[in-house]
Amino acid sequence: MNYTFDFASVLEHKDLLLFGLWTTIKLSAFATVLGFIVGTFIACVRLSQNKPGRFLAAAYVELIRNTPLLIQAYFLIFGLASVGMDMPILVGAVIALVVNISAYTAEIMRAGIESIHKGQLEAADCLGLSKAQTFFQVVLAPAMERVYPSLISQYVLLMLATSILSAVGVEELFGISVRIQSLTFRNFEVFIVIGLMYLVLSFAVRFLFTLLGKLLFPRQRKLGTPCKAIGISRHEYSTINVLAKRFHGNSDSKRADLSLWRLARFLYQPDEGIGQQDFTDPCLDLHCRVAGYSTAGTDGGRILWTQFI
Numbered sequence: 001m002n003y004t005f006d007f008a009s010v011l012e013h014k015d016l017l018l019f020g021l022w023t024t025i026k027l028s029a030f031a032t033v034l035g036f037i038v039g040t041f042i043a044c045v046r047l048s049q050n051k052p053g054r055f056l057a058a059a060y061v062e063l064i065r066n067t068p069l070l071i072q073a074y075f076l077i078f079g080l081a082s083v084g085m086d087m088p089i090l091v092g093a094v095i096a097l098v099v100n101i102s103a104y105t106a107e108i109m110r111a112g113i114e115s116i117h118k119g120q121l122e123a124a125d126c127l128g129l130s131k132a133q134t135f136f137q138v139v140l141a142p143a144m145e146r147v148y149p150s151l152i153s154q155y156v157l158l159m160l161a162t163s164i165l166s167a168v169g170v171e172e173l174f175g176i177s178v179r180i181q182s183l184t185f186r187n188f189e190v191f192i193v194i195g196l197m198y199l200v201l202s203f204a205v206r207f208l209f210t211l212l213g214k215l216l217f218p219r220q221r222k223l224g225t226p227c228k229a230i231g232i233s234r235h236e237y238s239t240i241n242v243l244a245k246r247f248h249g250n251s252d253s254k255r256a257d258l259s260l261w262r263l264a265r266f267l268y269q270p271d272e273g274i275g276q277q278d279f280t281d282p283c284l285d286l287h288c289r290v291a292g293y294s295t296a297g298t299d300g301g302r303i304l305w306t307q308f309i
Contacts, residue, residue, distance in 0.1 A: 009184045010193050020176030021197060027172060028159040031097035038098060039105025046110055064103035069161055072096050073168050093170045101158050108150050112143030145217045152209045156202055
C-alpha cells in the first residue's frame with residue numbers, strides 16, 4: 001500500500017475546525033450545567049416521600065438510560081418540529097443532551113445522597129440548622145464531593161457524545177469533519193486530526209473539572225489525606241480512630257453517633273478557660289456528644305476534637 005499523508009490540506013480549513021470545536025464546547029458547557037441541576041432535582045424527587053413523584057422520576061431515569069441518545073435527539077428536534085414546535089438546531093441539541101445527561105446525573109447524585117449517614121441529619125437537627133442549610137451544607141455538598149469523580153467521567157463522556165448529534169445536522173467538531181472530508185477527500189487525515197482534538201479536549205475538560213473540585217471542596221485542596229486535614233501524624237490519627245470506635249461501640253445513644261462530619265481540630269486556648277480538666281466535665285462531654293464531637297486527647301497544647309466519617 002502506497003499512501004501519502006497530506007495534513008496540510010486539512011489544516012487549511014482550521015477556521016472550520018475551530019468553529020466545530022467551539023460549538024462542541026458550547027454544547028458541552030450548557031448541557032453539563034443544566035444537566036447537573038435537573039439531575040440533582042430528579043435525584044431529590046426519587047428520594048422524597050412523594051410516591052407519584054418517585055414513580056415518575058424513576059420512570060424518566062429508566063426510559064432515558066435505556067434508549068439511545070440519537071433517538072432522543074430525533075424525537076426532540078424533528079418530532080417536536082413536526083407538531084409546530086420549531087426551535088434552532090443548537091437549542092434542540094442542548095435540550096437533547098440535558099435530557100440524556102440528567103438521567104445519569106440523577107442516579108449518580110442519588111447514590112451520593114444515600115451515602116450520607118443518618119447521624120449527620122440528626123446532628124444538623126440538634127444544632128438547629130434550617131432545612132435549606134441541612135440540605136445544601138450537610139447533604140448536597142458532601143454527597144457531591146463523594147461522587148465528584150464519577151460526575152467528571154460522565155461529563156467527559158457527554159462531551160464525546162456530542163459527536164452523535166452530527167447525525168441530526170449539528171455542525172459540531174465531528175459534523176464539521178464531514179464537510180472537510182468532502183472538500184479535501186482526505187479521510188484518514190481528517191479523522192486523525194479530529195481524534196487528536198477530541199483527545200486534547202478530554203484532558204482539558206478533566207483538568208478544568210479537577211481545578212473546579214479543588215475550589216468547591218477545600219478539604220481536598222488542603223489535604224489529600226485525613227491526617228493532613230487536621231495536622232496530625234498517621235499514628236496519632238490511628239490512635240484517635242481506635243478511641244472513637246470504642247466510644248461509638250459503647251454508646252447507647254444515636255444522638256452521640258460519631259459518624260457526623262469529618263476530622264476537625266479545635267485549637268486549645270488557655271486564656272479562654274478550657275483546660276485538660278474539662279475532659280471530665282459531664283456537661284462539656286454531653287455538649288460534645290450531641291454536637292458529634294469526641295474529646296480524644298491533647299497534642300502539643302492543643303485539644304483535638306474529633307468528628308468521624
